[in-house]
Amino acid sequence: MYKSMSNNLTLEQEFRLAVKYRKQIAKVKNIQSRKLLLVTLKRMMLQDNMIKFFIRNRNLNNNN
Structure with a gap:
């Protein structure tokens, strides 16, 4: 039914998190704030992936 998600x-x-965002986050002075920013960015990216998955697969459910 659905492709694997x-x-x-x-x-x-992963590359963006490792390179681009870490350079920008390194400018933040508080260590806890840096960690929170990284976790938040990763969660936002995962949410974006899920939204894309459901948009791509929305018509598969309507065919039943």
């Missing part, structure tokens, strides 16, 4: 980030998203 994983709760993983794409390679591109």
